[in-house]
Amino acid sequence: MVRTLCYFVVVALSAAGLGTLVYAQKMSEPDPNEPRHIRGQVIKVDGSAIEVKTKSGEIVRIDLIDGMTVIGLTEGKFTKVDFGVYVGSVAVKLDEYSPIVRDSLSWLHEGYELRIIDEELRGIAVGHRKWSLTPDTIIAHGWVDDIEDRVLSIKYGPTEEEETDVEVGRDVPVLRMSLADKSLIKPDAHIFAGAQKNGNHQYAAMFVFVGENGLVPPL
Numbered sequence: 431m432v433r434t435l436c437y438f439v440v441v442a443l444s445a446a447g448l449g450t451l452v453y454a455q456k457m458s459e460p461d462p463n464e465p466r467h468i469r470g471q472v473i474k475v476d477g478s479a480i481e482v483k484t485k486s487g488e489i490v491r492i493d494l495i496d497g498m499t500v501i502g503l504t505e506g507k508f509t510k511v512d513f514g515v516y517v518g519s520v521a522v523k524l525d526e527y528s529p530i531v532r533d534s535l536s537w538l539h540e541g542y543e544l545r546i547i548d549e550e551l552r553g554i555a556v557g558h559r560k561w562s563l564t565p566d567t568i569i570a571h572g573w574v575d576d577i578e579d580r581v582l583s584i585k586y587g588p589t590e591e592e593e594t595d596v597e598v599g600r601d602v603p604v605l606r607m608s609l610a611d612k613s614l615i616k617p618d619a620h621i622f623a624g625a626q627k628n629g630n631h632q633y634a635a636m637f638v639f640v641g642e643n644g645l646v647p648p649l
Contacts, residue, residue: 465624465636467562468492469647472619479632480615482623491632492625494612499637502610503647506546508598511574516552517584518545518571518607520563520649521596528595530578538581541596542567543648545607556586558594563649570594603648614640622647 470484479493511517521539528538542563547554554571561569572586575593580600585593598604615621620641625633639647 465626466633468621468623468625468633469649470621472615472617472621475616482621490625492623493628493632493634494615494638495634495636498635500610500612500614501637501639502608502614502642503545503605503639503645504608504642505645506544506604506606508544508580508604510546511544511577511582511598511604513574513577515574516547516549516572517574517582518547518555518569519543519582519584519594519596519598520561520567520569521594522564522566523568524597528578528583529581530576530583530595532576532590534590536590536593536595539568539570539594539596541598541602543602544582544596544598544604546604547571547607548609550609551607558584558586558592568594569649570596605645605648610640614642618644620644620646622649 468482468484468490470482470490472480473483474481479491482490482492484490519541520543521541524538524540526538528536530536556571558568558570561567570584570586572584572593574582575585576583581595581597583593583595615638622639623635624637625635628634639649641647
């Protein structure tokens with residue numbers, strides 16, 4: 431179940447098993463076989479399938495297959511961020527350097543969101559890569575290696591190049607990311623899913639993020 435989520439973000443795990451985490455020394459390009467990212471609201475649950483109305487108004491039917499990963503998102507607190515905590519963030523690079531001092535200069539990124547990830551998911555999707563929220567966004571997962579006010583160094587490898595500095599503004603949503611089950615997927619829930627076309631000309635979910643208590647996943 432965990433390997434599916436790793437595939438969606440960084441394709442860092444082997445498809446044959448849980449595999450070995452691979453540190454991303456360079457920003458990886460999107461994989462052509464990566465699932466379609468579907469963002470929207472569940473309007474119907476029909477047995478083992480759901481219908482989702484996307485932000486553009488499209489109605490997409492998605493099969494909820496056995497073994498898919500379900501992730502719950504709840505409100506978190508920035509005060510829970512500390513050295514070594516495993517986090518993820520969607521961000522965009524700014525035209526300025528990070529205030530975190532190290533031997534080499536690093537670009538500062540503006541965070542769109544920050545997820546504090548449960549320990550049982552530590553190591554998932556480790557790395558830095560392009561993301562689909564906007565043409566300029568990236569996504570980074572790793573452990574907090576440094577903190578300067580509200581700027582975090584998200585580290586995913588042993589060298590200074592293998593870290594991304596993200597500023598988390600006070601108006602940026604901070605969430606907690608936890609493993610969950612299909613019971614969260616119900617009408618009116620807001621989801622972010624990765625799905626691939628199946629033989630019935632509809633989609634089969636590989637993973638589903640579900641915002642709890644009306645939360646809209648900002649990924």
